[in-house]
Amino acid sequence: MVTKEQALKYHAKPIPGKLMVMASKKCETQEDLSLAYTPGVADPCLEIEKHPEDVYKYTNKGNLVAVISNGTAVLGLGNIGASAGKPVMEGKGVLFKRFADVDVYDIELDTQDPDEIIKIVKAMEPTFGGINLEDIKAPECFYIEETLIKEMDIPVFHDDQHGTAIISGAAILNACEVQAKNLSECKIVISGAGAAAISCAKHYENLGVKHDNIFMCDRKGILTKTRYQELDKIKRQFVSDTDKVTLADALEGADIFIGLSAGGLVTTDMIKKMADKPILFPMANPTPEIHYEKIIETRPDALAGTGRSDYPNQVNNVLGFPFIFRGALDVHASMINKEMKIAATRALADLAKEPCIEAVEKAYNGEHFSFGKNYVIPKPFDPRVFVWESYAVAEAAVRTGVARKNIDLSTYRAQLKKRLSII
Known part of the structure; x- marks a missing residue:
């Protein structure tokens, strides 16, 4: 079991928190500086002004998710407030990046007014490729998600639900x-x-x-x-x-x-x-x-099965949200619909029936897993989840008409495997 001392030290050292921003382009010379900022930055700005969809071509929008919470229903801790909930939202960002190479900004909102939350989140649509709502209490969470799905043109997903x-x-x-x-x-x-x-x-x-x-x-x-x-x-x-x-x-x-x-x-x-x-x-x-x-x-x-990792058949949400957003982002989906959720479920169910691989055994101290009473859902550290579930979600988005980017599904699986090798 993790101790309180371990947990606090982990979050405080060597630098506070669990997330940081890193540049994806080098900035080492005067020319680099001119490209990263003025005057070079004006050219992609003007292209996006002419062709709004080019925001996915010239910015990180297509791989960026906002994890948004007001801290009113945090894990088993209850209404602890926005600031106190921030470690959880940062943790969510760690899981997005570690399991699906999705970048995250965690955003904690100091308000319990559902309409104010809706207004703030809607205003951030130009920045993000998707919205993950987190730890917002019921029944407000239903109204917030339902409204945002109707009024936004990017995926909105309340993971707690x-x-x-x-x-x-x-x-x-x-x-x-x-x-x-x-x-x-x-x-x-x-x-x-x-x-x-x-x-x-x-x-x-x-x-x-x-x-x-x-x-x-x-x-x-x-x-x-x-x-x-x-x-x-x-x-x-x-x-x-x-x-x-x-x-x-x-x-x-x-x-x-x-x-x-x-x-x-x-x-x-x-x-x-x-x-x-x-x-x-x-x-x-x-x-x-x-x-x-x-x-x-x-x-x-x-x-x-339980929600705990120390018993068989753990129901762990990390088996879902990173890969659901991976598939949705890769096809520039406008929403995460019913069919995409069903596809994610069936992909996980099918994968559990596949023979166990060495990478899974290594991640779990040499334990071997086979389909049956003690193994009906895959393990979070099974690298195949990334490919199977992301592909299933993307395919469902294309099939149901919510994908705005045409991708070659026959090669998408191979692209996922290649991306997996660098996570």
Whole structure:
């Protein structure tokens, strides 16, 4: 386990923070200076004025993402404010660069006014190729993302919602295959009714889950029709017509449990009443809704995963956002649509079935992984994720008409492999 002392030293030394800006062109002579700034810089400015799309040709816009937060829902820390959330946003930038060679500026906004956030982000569109919204509390996050997607012409993606949905979706697809279940017939219980839970439920429907088979629970229990008037419009999308009330009631006969709430909410007695060969993904961090060991001890027939790296089948968002943006940026996508998210999920699910390679074993102390109960989603340090997922997202963007750059898909995979060699 990482200690507090280690974490603070890591962030403070040898220089504060985790990100820096480095020039991509040399500036060592008078001629270099004249090219980098005045007078040489005027020529690309004038070209972009005449042909706005040339901003992708002469600037870093095509590989630059803004990670934007107001610090109102930071990890398990809650509303800690913009400045206190900055280490997380810098960390996000590290992962973008390390895993997908995407450059990031982290931008922390000291406001909780959704309309002010929208106005600020919209005004920054000329600078960025994409917007990653991060750690903005519900329900404001839904309104902010929905509005920005409609009003901006670059991808806007709230990772807290869609990242978890995309990665857990891949895990569920493969878990159903391993456990010999038909996803369309599975009863799914989701503990939590926030941003991630709502997005997961919608994404699972896109993967084949029936709406009536989803039972979502908040602090008061199942979202039922009898509670309709007390629920906001977001939660009302997933009210169930049932006499059952509690999370324990919902888990009776359930095939799949998804935990996006708080630690310790699920007991061994609850999971004993689930269906045969249950699938459980308690993803609350750092303490899951029920510990992995308790699941396996109580239900040896279960397939389980968590949000933690010290257990099998970790649902880790780093398997999503770097590569989703890589594919979207490479085709100058105007948005990240439903089809691109589904493509990302299926790419991850398919990759998990491929034989393990030496690079993965080396990254995980020689451990060998093969498709089955303990391995239904790829590992973050599997270099093939970069190629498989980025390609799938780019292909889906082209296929659905949101790509503005024509690329040769037959050679794009090779280009990704070449780029991977320099990351």
